[in-house]
Amino acid sequence: MTDSSSDKLIEVLRKAVSRTSILAEGNDPELDSVVRQIRQATTTGIDAKAILDVLNNAEPLLIKSDQTQMNRAKQVRHTLEALIDLLVEQGSNPVPQNEKKQLEAQIRSHWQSPAQWPILLTGFLTLVEKTLHQASYSSEQPKNSLFKRLFNRRSESEDTQSNQDIMLRISHTLAGLMDNLQLPNHYDDDIADLVKALQSTNDIQLLPDLMDEVINFVMVAIGKTQESLANYLTQLNKQLASINQTVTSSYNSQKSLSESREGFNNKLQMQVNDTSQAMQGINDLDSLKSLINDRLSTISSTMSEHRLQMQEREKQANQSITSLKNKVVRMEKDSTSLRSLLQEKMALAMTDSLTGLPNRTAYQDTALPLCKVMQKTNKNICLAVCDIDYFKKVNDTWGHLAGDKVLRLVPKQIRSVLAKEDLIFRYGGEEFVIIFPDTTLADATTRAEAIRATVERTPFNMKGEPVSISVSIGIAELQSQEDPESLFSRADKNLYMAKESGRNKVIANK
Numbered sequence: 001m002t003d004s005s006s007d008k009l010i011e012v013l014r015k016a017v018s019r020t021s022i023l024a025e026g027n028d029p030e031l032d033s034v035v036r037q038i039r040q041a042t043t044t045g046i047d048a049k050a051i052l053d054v055l056n057n058a059e060p061l062l063i064k065s066d067q068t069q070m071n072r073a074k075q076v077r078h079t080l081e082a083l084i085d086l087l088v089e090q091g092s093n094p095v096p097q098n099e100k101k102q103l104e105a106q107i108r109s110h111w112q113s114p115a116q117w118p119i120l121l122t123g124f125l126t127l128v129e130k131t132l133h134q135a136s137y138s139s140e141q142p143k144n145s146l147f148k149r150l151f152n153r154r155s156e157s158e159d160t161q162s163n164q165d166i167m168l169r170i171s172h173t174l175a176g177l178m179d180n181l182q183l184p185n186h187y188d189d190d191i192a193d194l195v196k197a198l199q200s201t202n203d204i205q206l207l208p209d210l211m212d213e214v215i216n217f218v219m220v221a222i223g224k225t226q227e228s229l230a231n232y233l234t235q236l237n238k239q240l241a242s243i244n245q246t247v248t249s250s251y252n253s254q255k256s257l258s259e260s261r262e263g264f265n266n267k268l269q270m271q272v273n274d275t276s277q278a279m280q281g282i283n284d285l286d287s288l289k290s291l292i293n294d295r296l297s298t299i300s301s302t303m304s305e306h307r308l309q310m311q312e313r314e315k316q317a318n319q320s321i322t323s324l325k326n327k328v329v330r331m332e333k334d335s336t337s338l339r340s341l342l343q344e345k346m347a348l349a350m351t352d353s354l355t356g357l358p359n360r361t362a363y364q365d366t367a368l369p370l371c372k373v374m375q376k377t378n379k380n381i382c383l384a385v386c387d388i389d390y391f392k393k394v395n396d397t398w399g400h401l402a403g404d405k406v407l408r409l410v411p412k413q414i415r416s417v418l419a420k421e422d423l424i425f426r427y428g429g430e431e432f433v434i435i436f437p438d439t440t441l442a443d444a445t446t447r448a449e450a451i452r453a454t455v456e457r458t459p460f461n462m463k464g465e466p467v468s469i470s471v472s473i474g475i476a477e478l479q480s481q482e483d484p485e486s487l488f489s490r491a492d493k494n495l496y497m498a499k500e501s502g503r504n505k506v507i508a509n510k
């Protein structure tokens with residue numbers, strides 16, 4: 001391997017590894033340490049074939065792991081939402097509204113984060129507990145485990161038929177979640193047992209233990225995602241170790257080449273010395289002629305033997321340089337596709353999958369810099385929070401799919417009246433945030449009023465029937481020195497007032 005090819009290869013590999021490590025870092029401390037080891041390994045040397053193989057293997061693994069995680073996250077979110085709906089439907093105990101809204105907001109914010117799933121499930125259990133024991137709930141109760149509290153404060157009279165019904169439906173919903181967790185095969189029997197237990201019980205006393213089991217399995221499922229990434233990185237690390245070996249052996253073969261050149265020089269020198277010594281004992285011309293012929297042919301055969309050896313080595317070196325060049329080209333391509341995969345992943349993380357709109361993360365990334373620029377350049381900027389009215393009723397009456405359809409159509413209506421500089425985000429659930437850059441409060445209010453009127457006029461078709469949908473909107477204008485959180489909170493308060501004053505309203509103030 002020549003120095004320049006080696007340098008180039010090391011450079012490309014460094015890039016590829018550092019890009020790959022962006023995907024892996026921050027997932028878990030163990031992975032971070034593997035990534036650090038990989039970086040150390042790349043400082044000493046590389047074998048292109050090995051790294052190419054491992055990068056090729058990595059790509060489908062990363063894509064698959066991403067898709068699996070997204071599907072699982074959606075399933076967890078739908079399960080949690082269905083569980084809350086079931087709790088509301090049981091009717092005999094009112095669900096505490098504040099806690100319910102808080103949990104729904106947590107679900108909307110964290111459903112894509114596996115580490116939060118157990119917390120969300122536990123949050124649901126807390127809601128069940130508060131719903132079923134609202135009357136007897138007291139902060140003086142000993143702070144036993146959540147499940148114990150749920151257990152112990154249950155009185156006979158509470159063991160109502162409706163509790164049993166709701167338990168039955170909760171069990172079925174949880175069983176659906178378990179079916180979709182995609183755990184390793186050796187968990188099959190345990191999962192089957194748990195699903196069976198869930199489906200065959202209508203005893204609310206068993207909910208805490210069963211829920212505990214479900215949370216454990218959710219944790220295992222999260223671990224599995226990390227595990228596949230960790231496997232990939234461990235493999236990459238092994239390959240890099242073997243790469244070091246290859247470079248060392250390439251160095252050794254170079255060393256043997258220079259040793260053989262030195263051997264050739266010595267041999268030649270010895271033959272010349274021999275010849276000159278032999279010549280000293282000769283005094284007739286014919287003997288001298290024959291000695292010289294003899295020695296010349298020995299020297300010439302040594303030289304051609306050496307030339308052949310050198311040609312063979314040169315051929316091998318050329319072949320290995322060509323193959324190395326090809327590998328470098330392929331690795332460059334590979335690292336480009338890895339980079340675009342990373343860009344796709346980042347775009348995906350910023351996009352709401354249902355509506356295709358930028359999501360809450362994108363909003364958070366955009367709001368602060370945009371507000372700062374507007375404040376610096378003394379321009380107005382307004383923010384509107386827009387919420388679909390009685391959206392739960394749409395879901396309840398027409399089903400979640402119809403609800404999803406409304407969620408896709410409403411932003412299209414909103415877009416149709418916005419200026420092209422205006423930005424719209426799906427903030428969560430049925431809530432959208434609109435930013436009006438370089439716009440006065442009066443103009444933003446006019447546009448918001450146009451949004452309200454357009455949505456109100458649009459007949460949404462549900463299973464052949466036209467259904468009216470409306471939105472409520474709260475607007476606020478950014479003050480000098482104000483931060484985006486405070487702007488949002490003022491707009492949100494106006495939204496609350498719009499809802500309180502009957503919905504299908506726009507409320508704006510300074």
Ligand SMILES: Nc1nc2c(ncn2[C@@H]2O[C@H](COP(=O)(O)OP(=O)(O)OP(=O)(O)O)[C@@H](O)[C@H]2O)c(=O)[nH]1
Nearest residue numbers: 081387388389390391392393395400403404429430
């Ligand atoms: N179909 C569907 N429903 C969703 C989605 N995200 C949130 N929801 C539902 O949206 C509903 C929001 O209900 P609420 O917060 O009670 O609000 P609302 O019924 O619109 O009532 P107001 O806002 O007070 O007018 C809940 O039932 C959620 O389950 C989604 O992505 N798809």
